[in-house]
Amino acid sequence: MALSIIDGLIAELTRLPGIGRKTAQRLAFFILSMPHEEAKAIAAAINEVKDKARFCKKCFNITDSELCTICSDPDRDRSRICVVEEPSNITVIERAAIFKGLYHVLLGALSPIDGVTPERLKIGELVARINKEGIKEVILATNPNTKGEMTAQYIAKMLEGTDVVLTRIAYGLPMGSDIEFADEVTLGKALEGRRKL
Amino acid sequence: MALSIIDGLIAELTRLPGIGRKTAQRLAFFILSMPHEEAKAIAAAINEVKDKARFCKKCFNITDSELCTICSDPDRDRSRICVVEEPSNITVIERAAIFKGLYHVLLGALSPIDGVTPERLKIGELVARINKEGIKEVILATNPNTKGEMTAQYIAKMLEGTDVVLTRIAYGLPMGSDIEFADEVTLGKALEGRRKL
Numbered sequence: 001m002a003l004s005i006i007d008g009l010i011a012e013l014t015r016l017p018g019i020g021r022k023t024a025q026r027l028a029f030f031i032l033s034m035p036h037e038e039a040k041a042i043a044a045a046i047n048e049v050k051d052k053a054r055f056c057k058k059c060f061n062i063t064d065s066e067l068c069t070i071c072s073d074p075d076r077d078r079s080r081i082c083v084v085e086e087p088s089n090i091t092v093i094e095r096a097a098i099f100k101g102l103y104h105v106l107l108g109a110l111s112p113i114d115g116v117t118p119e120r121l122k123i124g125e126l127v128a129r130i131n132k133e134g135i136k137e138v139i140l141a142t143n144p145n146t147k148g149e150m151t152a153q154y155i156a157k158m159l160e161g162t163d164v165v166l167t168r169i170a171y172g173l174p175m176g177s178d179i180e181f182a183d184e185v186t187l188g189k190a191l192e193g194r195r196k197l
Numbered sequence: 198m199a200l201s202i203i204d205g206l207i208a209e210l211t212r213l214p215g216i217g218r219k220t221a222q223r224l225a226f227f228i229l230s231m232p233h234e235e236a237k238a239i240a241a242a243i244n245e246v247k248d249k250a251r252f253c254k255k256c257f258n259i260t261d262s263e264l265c266t267i268c269s270d271p272d273r274d275r276s277r278i279c280v281v282e283e284p285s286n287i288t289v290i291e292r293a294a295i296f297k298g299l300y301h302v303l304l305g306a307l308s309p310i311d312g313v314t315p316e317r318l319k320i321g322e323l324v325a326r327i328n329k330e331g332i333k334e335v336i337l338a339t340n341p342n343t344k345g346e347m348t349a350q351y352i353a354k355m356l357e358g359t360d361v362v363l364t365r366i367a368y369g370l371p372m373g374s375d376i377e378f379a380d381e382v383t384l385g386k387a388l389e390g391r392r393k394l
Contacts, residue, residue, distance in 0.1 A: 004258075004259065004260065004261075004265060004266045004267075005245060005246055005249060005250055005259065005260065005261040006246060006250070006259045006284070006288070007288070008242050008245065008246075009242040009243060009245070009246045010288070011242075012238050012239045012242040013239065013242075015231070015235055015239065016224055016227060016228075016239075017223065017224070017227050018220065018223070018224075021292075023215065025285065025288055025289075026214065026215070026285075027213055027214070027215075027216075028246070029283075029284070029285040030213060030214050031213075031243055031246060031247070032246055032247075032250055032259065034212070034247075036247055038212055039243055039246075039247045040243075040244065040247060041209050042209045042210065042212065042213075042240075042243055043239075043240040043241070043243040043244045043247075044240070045205050045206040045208075045209040045210075046206060046228055046236055046237075046239055046240040046243075047237065047240045048202060048205065048206070049202055049203060049205075049206045049225070049228060049229055049236075050228070050229075050231075050233055050236045050237060050240075052202060053202055053203065053229055061201075062201065062202065062203045062229065063201065063202065064201075064202040068201060069201045086226075087203070087226070088222065088223075088226040091203070091204070091207070091222055092222075095218075
């Protein structure tokens, strides 16, 4: 039996992570019933990302021009850089709407076992920026896991002797969580990092 | 701040049912990292469905030509019609790979309170097919809820006096479920519909 038009869409959607047959089917029939322009806008956004996405020349965020929207925003605090592993991390941090500085994406984290050495990451570019752009604070927001910690420590070592203020995002209990279910490492870090009220 | 290219895709994806901000973000960055052709194929499948999908002239399934893939398949048993409410129901039944006959989509279920009268559904077309195509069995696979039951009973009444065999899909316990958690209506139906081993 020839694949029907809707089966084709279902098959394509199942390529996406977390989208199984049932979800793909629900999405496909929803797309079928959506206003024409809305469905077309989804397809166009996918095409746009694939055709135009590249890395920001300065911070390695995703962009469709030379500089990303954050690097080219005149209202951002240009004295602070938040260092992250991946462009997707920027989206999450931006949603918190707390940080108003610039970013620097490493495009990964150190992992000697996988062959990810410092040269494979955008660490040299970070050091160059710090020297050139008159950065006052570098916030290391790599992941709180082995690779992320190793990367943060490596960068800290690279910046030894410069007068930039180096900080690390806080470890602690997630908001809305329950101490009862916290793992002991996190709990230990939360106690260590306690702040005066 | 101008909306970045990836934020555009995230915003579009959140229009889909069950896709919140976090899932949309995960999907968007996954699409960004996918092979170019695969991502393009998703966009193309969406465009294709929106540009070409129409109803099968005979059974009202979704198709991109005059007849759907099932109606135009010479290997299907043309003496049996399975009546369903929506095209999406066909996809589910086909996956079970038990039924080898044809379908008829009503494009809804009777619901006088919502103004869905028999004329709004493809019931007249079903009766015409039964008379014209020499159908031997009509399986009513409308939903086992108030509207679906009402619709099945209405069709049964319309076909009174014809010699077509009219059947209704079985009610009972879902496979893999537990009697402990079955509602009493389903359990009653499962007992009523018991079969000799």
